[in-house]
Amino acid sequence: MSGPAELLRDFVNTYDVETDTDDLTSPQVLRDWLEARGLEPAADLVLARELREGLRAGLRHNHDGVAYAAPEPLETALAALSLRVTVDGGTPRLVPADGAPHRGLAQLAAMIAAAHADGTWPRLKVCVESTCQAAFIDASKNRSRAWCSMRVCGNRTKTRTYRARRQAEGPGMPA
Template sequence: MDADTSLVLAFLNTVDVEADTDVLRSQRNWQEWAGQRQLAADPLDEATRARDSLRAAVGDPDAQSHPTRVHIEVALTTAGPALVPGSAVAAVLAAATRLAVLGEWDRIKICPADDCRWAFCDRSRNRSRTWCSMKVCGNREKARAFRQRTATRPT
């Protein structure tokens, strides 16, 4: 997985519905997360709004979009133009922008399982993957649907 995809997924998955954890519940945890990636932590409320907006953009029905603005410079280097973010949120949004420009943004998805909502990258050829994991969420949902179908059948 490339660095942009990894960064965007890591940011989207700072909330874990199944484990009921959220890196953005405390400034300290958020600063640690950003520091581990050699990024400057934005104010917690800005990071939370940005994450909610990104999650809404990739299909999380529980997330709301908020106006999000960050400062990103464009540097002209010998390798060509480069986005130079000034903070963790700006780095994530720069990565998301590169994915969009490359036509890869629609590969970032949210698992539809209510007890999961994990962000994942759909690497299938036709971009039709639904579940974060067919072994876990997909199997659980298919088993649930089967039980509902068989429970309503007359015997």
Template sequence: MNDRAPAPGELALVEALVNTLDVEKGADSLDTEAGRTAFGLTEAGVPGARELREALRAACLAHAGREVSTASLDRLLAAAPLLVTVDGAGAAALRPADPGALASRVAAAIASAHADGTWPRLKACEAEDCQWAYYDRSPAGRSRWCTMAVCGSRAKMRKYRAGRAKG
């Protein structure tokens, strides 16, 4: 959908999951074998992955400034067991209790991204017909669209036309 670099570190997993649905075209890559394989899913795991994806999209929209409920994400992550691990240097990290469980992998990625301050920069495009997840690398962290060339231009043109229609 856009040409931005992927989110850093484990946050790329969250971004990729949210972007399994192309809102504009209605295409869901979780409907394909390749799409399911990319996340270690079976067909039986797809409904849960879709619920998680949409809950994550809501959080990304919240990062972009939209008022949304994140209660379903809270519920899904509460059921995703994590373990605290300590490496040879004594550094602690949260890891999925079941490395194959998508929700646990996502929970660990969010915890890591929160710890390093990158979590709030994972946003969803403001355009209703897009909502593509992207990592905001702008200095001020105030990017609103996945790409200025498409979604940003469309929004500015709609605003311009609305202003001309009033005048």
């Protein structure tokens, strides 16, 4: 199984904002996705999508490095999941509550705390390019990466900024 940040990134990226493509097309596809990653199955597609988009909204805040409260869509999704604290080998961690419905989604939610604990949460971000918003892990030394890909999204943003600046300068300005 991947680390918590990788798993959360992959979950958020089951929806492609740019193409409006959702990989989680049915409860069975959701169950398969969770099981393929070593998580328990869950079939509540609506809750899964709410959790995913709540995470995407939360990851937008990881660009500024300031502590924040979880956005309301994430809080709503998390409130529907039953988690408990356990101590395993002297280390506390969140796990789905015994008999809890949506155990696989609760396992995903527990990955938020695990990513905080291992220090990867602040590096988990979504692309600032509004048409993209793909999740990525910022591996830059100073944690300043803003785009999922400099080659694609960074270039789009910089080209738009350049064109807007040129247009504002007006016609007849030297190239």
